Amino acid sequence: METVSDRAGEEIEFHGKGGKTLVEGAYATLRREILEGAFEPGAKLRTEELRARYNISGSTMREALTRLLGEALVTSEGQRGFRVAPASLEDFRDLTEVRKLIETEALRQAIAHGDEAWESQIVASFYRLSKVEERLAEDPAHAISEFEERNREFHRALIAACPSRWLHHFIGLLFQQSERYRRMSMAKRTIPRDVHAEHKAIFDAVIARDADLACKLTADHIERTLTVLRVALEPQAEPRRSKTKINS
Amino acid sequence: METVSDRAGEEIEFHGKGGKTLVEGAYATLRREILEGAFEPGAKLRTEELRARYNISGSTMREALTRLLGEALVTSEGQRGFRVAPASLEDFRDLTEVRKLIETEALRQAIAHGDEAWESQIVASFYRLSKVEERLAEDPAHAISEFEERNREFHRALIAACPSRWLHHFIGLLFQQSERYRRMSMAKRTIPRDVHAEHKAIFDAVIARDADLACKLTADHIERTLTVLRVALEPQAEPRRSKTKINS
DNA sequence: GTCAACAAAAATCTCGATATTTTTTTAAAG
């Protein structure tokens, strides 16, 4: 089992999936670290540095970085290497709008096509999500990653019956992008928010097969994270900066 | 200037862009070759073979392949290499539906936001497209690549005023995916089709800022290529195959 | 002091060879 050195030189595991290739391991680990904010948006990603961090060779590291390029989590420019994808309120606003458009469409199709197996998967994932939401109030720092996982799983279950592969693909990309901002939003939590109540409302509407209501609630739900982050950023709005880049 | 060996061992140019890296060169060339159908959907892409074809090393070739992975033009599985992304009527049907959803939304936003500069770019690209459409009737085989380029440019110009980066990104991916099918559809041309008239109608509606009409026409325009390909495939529908993979 | 040219350092990109895994072939057994 491979290991990688942590920030100060500790060693953390390479996410013990046996059959995987080194590229896939480095890719998965770096992706998570970017999403969790271990690397600042826009930060330089030196191959030599990362190569050493993950104990792999340069070319292998480049291949892992190139994968993240395809998910828009890193950028690469000509002859001057890779960077973490920049983050901005404007980007998140855009992301949110497109997500509303695509995810509500997928939800509508899922409600139209879904069978009992689909429903039961929603029930199960909603239950699992609810459990971790309780824990989130007590121990936010520790439960947040598990919350993210179950939140993703719940949202995936909702639209699982949508037959469009391309909608699923795009939603996956957008959801992942949102995760980065969502974590920032939770870190700077300013507005009190009953996420569980939102999920419950969506859950009820979907099980009741009320497509219009479910889509409306989902759109509001997606929008709300943007509002929270916007409020968290606006008060300290320095008039000098116009583009409001986000630096964690 | 690098060269690559053609099918029978000839040498063709590496798309003479000077400042590019070898990875970018191989990536761009292979992408075009896949889109043009030089490699069959689902075909194995042996690194050794490609490496020799483009005169680059294995790791560099892998990096180029990984880029195409992010654009869903190739697939990669665990420890068994890369393949050209499969193509199927079902995939094209899905692609078409999603494209209609996203591209009409972008067009609506473009019409709402567009200024005079936007309009003039549309006029220019429509003119350029019209010119090559004339040539297309006489000399299809030779004009097709130029038609594809100008067609892409026209469609891009139409939605250029849409402010959403993510819509642009997805539309770019979907348009590229469609290109592969579009070329198949043109090769097996069965139904007579006045593409120029379709473009003209869209052009007029957009310039008149009639969003509803423009979106309707665009959706029909996108749908029509699907219909053409469907008709071209259905007559020879062998009852044995259920999934109707497309093998050029 | 600022700018430019040049040199040194650092980083990126590329290569060719090796280790590992999968696939094919061959041989043996039931």
Added chain:
DNA sequence: CTTTAAAAAAATATCGAGATTTTTGTTGAC
């Protein structure tokens, strides 16, 4: 003749070093 097992071949994945480009630092002229 089919199935199983072992060996050989082919293909993938990985490495570490070298070539190329960008960035940083220094010197000298104006």
